[in-house]
Amino acid sequence: MPRRYRRPVGRPPWLISWGGGRWRPSRTQGSAAPVQIGHAGVTQRFPCWVPDNEGGVAMPTPKKKVKPELTSRSSAADVTVVQDYLARFGYLGDLDADAIGAPTFPLGDGDDQAGVAGRPSGAKKGKLDAATKDAIATFQRFANLPVTGTLDAATADKMNQPRCGIPDSPGLDEFTTSGRRWATNNLRYAFQNFTPDVPENDIVVAIEQAFALWAGHTPLRFSRVAMTAGPEIVIRFVGGDHGDGSPFDGASGVLAHAFYPSVPPAPPTAIMGDAHFDEAETWTVVVPPGAGRIDLVTVAAHEFGHSLGLGHSDVAGALMAPFYGGPYRLVAADDIAGIRSLYGNFAIEHASWVHGTDLQIELDSAVESVRRYGFFTRVVGKPNTTNWYHLPVPTPVITKGNRLSIARAMLRFVTGGPSAVVRDVHVYDGSSRIAAHQEVNLSGSQAFAVFGVAHKPDVLWGNGISIGVRTGTGTAAARRIDVISGGIDYMA
Ligand SMILES: [Zn+2]
Ligand SMILES: [Zn+2]
Incomplete structure (x- = not known):
């Protein structure tokens, strides 16, 4: 069972310095940028926001790379880059007053954030102190790296990797939620x-x-x-x-x-x-x-x-x-x-599956061999070809007077490995393509691959699942795909 967590509700410490006013950004707001002062090439950021600052000019903070190794002899500037990252993404809190600026975090409301309570605090800016090492260890744990508490090359690489701008929730295992959801589906x-x-x-x-x-x-x-x-x-x-x-x-x-x-x-x-x-x-x-x-x-x-x-x-x-x-x-x-x-999950009103022996091949010229077994249809593609295979799915359209909507398609198949790849999966209703999952690149044993339909339209004219397969080189066994079955779930 996955554990479920809710973000602790409470004001993050840096909010207190805002004088009690909540920052509520809106799309129409001209600027809600942090105040920054440029002086002799130095950009300083204060831990506060100025909402409705129409004339404010704020440049993005220049990005600094984390050095591949950090020791007690590293420069204060190099340590600060690491501390800045740790503070920005939720690993280090309660820095000295003159330390690192408030992390920017687009929560949309600004009244809670996970992980804040447990973050090591009291780190001195530019010092590789115990609090900073603690935060490095927490980051390593979250990023599934060896936990050493020292900034080694692997940790620096991870910090330099492109990422999402939302802070992490260290200390919470598996998925986390904001505790918020839309009231409508x-x-x-x-x-x-x-x-x-x-x-x-x-x-x-x-x-x-x-x-x-x-x-x-x-x-x-x-x-x-x-x-x-x-x-x-x-x-x-x-x-x-x-x-x-x-x-x-x-x-x-x-x-x-x-x-x-x-x-x-x-x-x-x-x-x-x-x-x-x-x-x-x-x-x-x-x-x-x-x-x-x-x-x-x-x-x-x-x-x-x-x-x-x-x-x-x-x-x-x-x-x-x-x-x-x-x-x-x-x-x-x-x-x-x-x-x-x-x-939650959706309620399946109707599910319809078709066996792989019904598979239709678009381009016979790209096929080396095709054989229908009781278990599946096995297709061996010619080397370095692409092809489409189609599975028509028996479609309910209207059941008991109600028209259904299409929630998702599903496939069961096995390929010979990376030389036979399901690249794209498209879902059709009549001649309309209602979902296109491009470049999913699935190979090997796929017991239950799911392909959602974003807008879940009403079903009108009969459904088909089209499978775009890329065949590489190698033996016939490596270039094979066994299509076992495909299905579609319908919602009321
Ligand atoms: Zn934004
Ligand atoms: Zn993210």
């Missing part, structure tokens, strides 16, 4: 703008795929609407200071951040649920992404986890782990347990 999203890095239509498909990961395991339904409709989730691509008090930091480092929902029954403010992507990154939807490019589907799916109320997980394979390690367009068991702790 029907969420609407809109694009305030698009990144010029990716064609607009590809962004739309990528974002839908990211939402579909969460839709496949919950009653949640995500529909794209216009900005004027007042959507719960607004998607923005912005650089540097963008008016919410958490300026982005240029290429790499922090990639994105998002805002949690409100605490029910409190009504949400406009910025809650919104997801911001650092325009200084070079975004892509191509896999492999290429040097220096960041996979939009992966980062969006992670940020939408926050938009729905999830915090960070210390499970290495979880989508909600804070570190970005390349394309990962899946949710892990830990993510599913987390999101279901907030929203």
Whole structure:
């Protein structure tokens, strides 16, 4: 059983210096940037915010790399870079008054944050003291590194890895939640703008795929609407200071951040649920992404986890782990347990499966052999080819006078290994493609692969699951895929 946690409710210590006023950002606010003074190339940040500071000019804090090793002889500046990281992401608190500035954290409300209570405090700025070593050890534990309490190369690498801008919740195992969720299961999203890095239509498909990961395991339904409709989730691509008090930091480092929902029954403010992507990154939807490019589907799916109320997980394979390690367009068991702790599962009104012996092959010319067994259909693709295999699913459409909606598709298959990869999975209703899971790249034994449908439309004309397979080189056994069965779950 996964353990469930709620973030402790209480004001983080740095809020006290705000004079009692809660910082409530809004989308229309001109600027809520930290006050910064530039002097002879030095940027100093005070631990306070100035809301409605229309004329404020704030530059993002220059990103400093963590040095690969830290010893008692390291310079104060090098130690400070590490302390800054630890404070910013929830590992170090209660620093000396003249120490590191307040971490920026787009919680959307600012009244609770996990992990604050247990953070080592009293660290001296620039000193590799016991509190700082404690915090390093906590970070190592959270990041699944050997816990040494010293800043070694592996730890420095992890700190220099691109990541999410939301602080972590050290000390809490597995998934964490903000204790907040939307009161409705029907969420609407809109694009305030698009990144010029990716064609607009590809962004739309990528974002839908990211939402579909969460839709496949919950009653949640995500529909794209216009900005004027007042959507719960607004998607923005912005650089540097963008008016919410958490300026982005240029290429790499922090990639994105998002805002949690409100605490029910409190009504949400406009910025809650919104997801911001650092325009200084070079975004892509191509896999492999290429040097220096960041996979939009992966980062969006992670940020939408926050938009729905999830915090960070210390499970290495979880989508909600804070570190970005390349394309990962899946949710892990830990993510599913987390999101279901907030929203539960959907009720299956009808489930329909078809056996793999019904598999239809699109391009016979790319097939070396095909054989139908009692167990499955085995297809061996020709070397270095791609092909589509189609599974028509018996579709209820209307049962007992009610039209159903399509929640998700599922597949059971086994491939010969990395030379036979299920690259894409598309779900159709008649001639309409209602879900596109691109570049999921699944191989080996897949006993129950789930492909959510983000907007869960009414079923109209009959469903099909299309499987895009990439075949590499090697023996026939390595290039084979055994398609066992496929199915679709329907909601009322
Ligand atoms: Zn995150
Ligand atoms: Zn932002």
